Amino acid sequence: MKGLSCVALILFLSAGFINPQQKNIRQINNHPDKDNRTLTSAITKSVKDKPEKVSSINDTLNYRDCTDLIYSLMLGGQDVVLQWFQAPFDLKIKAFGINCWAESNATVQVGLRKINLPVDSIYKLQNEQLGYYVVQENGKYSFSPFDDNQSDTINWIGKTITGEPFGEDLISDYWPLEVKKENTDEYQWLQMSLLGYFPEIKAGEIVAVTIKNISAVSDSSIIYVKEGCSLKNFGWKYYASDRIFPEDINDSTGIGWWNKEGHTFDFALAVELPCDMIPDILITHLDGTLSTEPREVIAQVYGDCVSGTVTQVILQYKLDDSNDWLDVSMQHDSAEIWKGMIPGQPANTIVTYQVIAMNDDDIIITSAYEGRYLIFGPTPNVNTLLVFNGGYRFSNEKEYPQDYYFGTSDFANYNVRDFKHDVWGYGQLTDELVSYYDNIIEITTPEPNAYNDSVIVKWLDALPNHNYFLAGQEWLGYRYEYRDSIFLLGSFEYDQLGITHSYNDVSYANTTGQFLPSRLYPVQGSLLCSDLFDLYNLQTPGDSLQYHPYYELGTSYTNWIDGYEVDTNRVVVDMYVETRGIEGQAHVEILPCATHLTLPAGNKIAFFAFDPLALNSSPDYYWYGFSKESPQNKVLDWFGITTEVDDEPVLYPQAFKLYQNYPNPFNPVTKIKYSVPLNINRQPSNITLKVFDVLGREVATLVNKEQHSGIYEVEWDAGSISSGIYFYELRAGDFVAIKKMIILK
Structure with a gap:
């Protein structure tokens, strides 16, 4: 809001639609378990005794x-x-x-x-x-x-x-x-x-x-x-x-x-805003780090007409799950700049920070951006790093989609493949961080927050047993503003991935396509997709195998799959995509979208121009992205990443629990999971699971029987039910749980 006049210059759209074909570069998944922080430099002002947030x-x-x-x-x-x-x-x-x-x-x-x-x-x-x-x-x-x-x-x-x-x-x-x-x-x-x-x-x-x-x-x-x-x-x-x-x-x-x-x-x-508006605050963004040393935060406290009115600036931080802010006075460095240090902390500590400023009128202004970083500690004897380079992650709870990429075809309990790995979702990769690992798996959904090419190149050159798997739509186009590009010797795309030409957003033609699935063709006999080909022909022959992020990942995810051409002397194609358009114009052809190669030194490289979790079929539904035959699981096999053997005894659920249905909103099929604990007599419990409309009228009875301890899942096809809000209720004796779901047709 800095300018020459005493009012802010504001640009507004005219009344009406924003062009629906424009991409939201910062779309965020609306799944309730996802960490939905908006990573922008926007300004938030909170004034004492004013509305929250x-x-x-x-x-x-x-x-x-x-x-x-x-x-x-x-x-x-x-x-x-x-x-x-x-x-x-x-x-x-x-x-x-x-x-x-x-x-x-x-x-x-x-x-x-x-x-x-x-x-x-x-x-x-x-x-x-x-x-x-x-x-x-x-x-x-x-x-x-x-x-x-x-x-x-x-x-x-x-x-x-x-x-x-x-x-x-x-x-x-x-x-x-x-x-x-x-x-x-x-x-x-x-x-x-x-x-x-x-x-x-x-x-x-x-x-x-x-x-x-x-x-x-x-x-x-x-x-x-x-x-x-x-x-x-x-x-x-x-x-x-x-x-x-x-x-x-x-x-x-x-x-x-x-x-x-x-x-x-x-x-x-x-x-x-009038000329005497209160200040704004911009603060340093700090990525995750391996360092346990103090870290500097720089704040810019500014406004058109507020020079000299700021009386105090305080750096606040809190650790892990604490709700208590700790204060550090910031020093006035020059003009609008203030500096302060967050004390060093031990490894595996999460630090959250913000900056507050006070002016002559005792108004407190809080920075819009509440920063957060992890002091990361690599796990000894773990040689695989799973990187989420499309969204930040700080929760220890199980999250969707991050924790479901390596499925086991367990559609009852949704157990995933258990292999030793660390998870990084805290910013750009560094040379020090990647030096601890032999295998790096990088997923860039919905689009990359950063490009790690230079770090990956040095890491690959260091040892021939360093293997790299990169997957995610938009990786090819985001850096080049979605322009189709030719790649030559000396570029990361050509040298490390074997790509010669990119075709961005091949799901899109004229004015639509981003909300629709794209048809895929796995290659029979290929290293990474042969098992998927066999499963597809066994499970849903005659249907369309497709990429459908809008359905599998949530309605905040749209389909911007890319196609590309490869150096056929070095690269093996595992999957093709049927295009809907090239450069935004209707055009149908078949292009590679999943490939692998081995570099001369021996490094194994796999690249997918889509999110592999979002693979399913239509009209008969099967979630191939969660199957043990999924291409991402085959990458783990190729890299020699073995599954851990779990010798722990089977644990029964400790309490009744009703989970949120998935997907939600849905059209027309959703799945509802619930758990039944082991009772004192080891006898089954009387279970009912029913669906009601907003007037309390029963719409469907999904379960009405005795069930032993375990985790159960029911699929409900609401094809004959109209759009709207519905409630599903689990009853077992005195236990009652109700959750909301939405049919959106």
Whole structure:
């Protein structure tokens, strides 16, 4: 936000769609187990006594700090939703954005108005009915979400909120906006320049973005609003008819405004800051390290009109799972620069850090980027390093997809191949790190965070028994801005991978393809795909073997598989892909997408231009990416990486547990896993597993029988069930567990 004027210069999209064919370079998996940190240099400002975690990204207020945002809230005909924001400082609203989509043509009316309630009273609201307006016109009564009906009389009927909650209508009218038809994770913006003025909001005031589905109540068309999160800044929904869960209401009607506890909507305000805005903070990004020495953090604390107002800057850090921040005073180095040191820590310690600054008004500003790094300690006698170069990882819990790449065809318990290896997901590789290992497996999903070519070349040259496996879509194109390229002697692509020409995003043609699978052809008799070929012809002959990341990895993953040509004198092709397009234009041919070679010194190299976990078949479904015949398992065999022998006794589940279904959302098949413990008499338990709709009506009974201790999985085909939110319930004696799932067709 540095510039010559006293206001920030902000670029906005015009109202309407963002081109759906544009790629989101930083797409993030929406699987609940994935570490969803956004790795950007965006700025977050949190002011004392202001809403929690409001992000200010290029002067845009939103709640994208939520890590579980999905398109799950359904907006029926005449329904309204709003998301409120409390201004952290004086500002002008330049535009506001919404994030929703519909399967068919749909239009919403968008609005912007103030809320006249103290923020503390809003925080105290639970999942409860707030109230509604009653309109009396020509002797007849009707309901309304707002006091904007030109009628004889209109009155607020309060439930939880006794006084009228709504204040000034900032745009004086509703504006129509056609809803996008693809669930691309992009805002649709309405420019305030269309009004001829920019609404001004004072610090502390609350303003709400509203959208209304203009379809009739009886219309079956649904608009899906992106929402989620466990923040306190919950949105509100106005129900035009009685469609509330039975357990949420004791009244005879559910019509009116409800506080949607647990639902924060993905709306945004694009704002212009005044000249006396508070500072911004940018801080050093620190990758993982093997060093146990202190590490320096540099902070840039800046703003257009705040020179000299910063009074103190503090570096805060915490260790492992601790919630307690430890403070280190930062020293003013020059102009906007402050420096501080995080003390050295022992190996296998996770360090989280941020920077806070205070100005003359005692306002506390927190850096948007909360850094985190691991002090890594290689495991003795382990010679294989598994690298996740597409997302960072800090959890010790089992995560999807990271922990499922080497499956065993165990579709009941989802056990994976057990081989000795370390895991690195903490930044760019270094010469020191790779020197501990003989085998490196690098997976770059959804696209690489960094390129490790120079490190890998030196490591391969060091010893002939160093073997390298690289897999992931976008590796070929991300570095070259998705331009098809020719590779010559002296390039990593040619020398180490044997690639002569790349063809990027061959799944894509004209305007579509990234949400569709790509057909694959394993080569019979090849080293890495022969077993896959045999299994495919045995398991699902006549079907299409395909690459389908959108289905297998989650809806945040789209299909950008690459094809390429190779030096046939050195390289063996294991798999081909059928292209949908070349350079974005429709063109069908067969190109290599999985290959291997042995370098002159003896190093073994394998390269896949896709994520191998996302292999399945259609129309008869089989998850080949998790099979023991998967090509990534064959790479381990080729490298001589052996499976560990587990002599431990079989352990029974210790408690009943209902797992989240997978995939979710799904269409039309999903799998539900649950565990049954060993009871004291070693007798079976009476188990029921049922599916209910949002009204509590039973939709399906999946299990109703006695079962002994173990882990079970049930597949449910919801092909005849309509889209929407459903709940599945596990019962066993006094034990009851319920989870939510979404059918998205």
